[in-house]
Amino acid sequence: MAKIIKNAIQCKLCGDIIESKYTHDFVTCSCGACSVDGGHEYHRVVFKSKDCFIDLLVEEEEE
Ligand SMILES: [Zn+2]
Secondary structure: OEEEEEOEEEEOOOOOEEEOOOOOOOEEOOOOOEEEEOOOOOOEEEEOOOOOEEEOOEEEEOO
């Protein structure tokens, strides 16, 4: 199972880098096109179009 180190995305439309820092921390970019959720528990992205964000998720493999 992979552990989430940084749960973040960048919106291509407004350029915002948004990061969900804890579980149920639902963060939306300033133009409202995409959101990230889940903190270090899970990675969930809500978006208007899958082309509108860059996934910046950083994970660490757990032995
Ligand atoms: Zn945006």
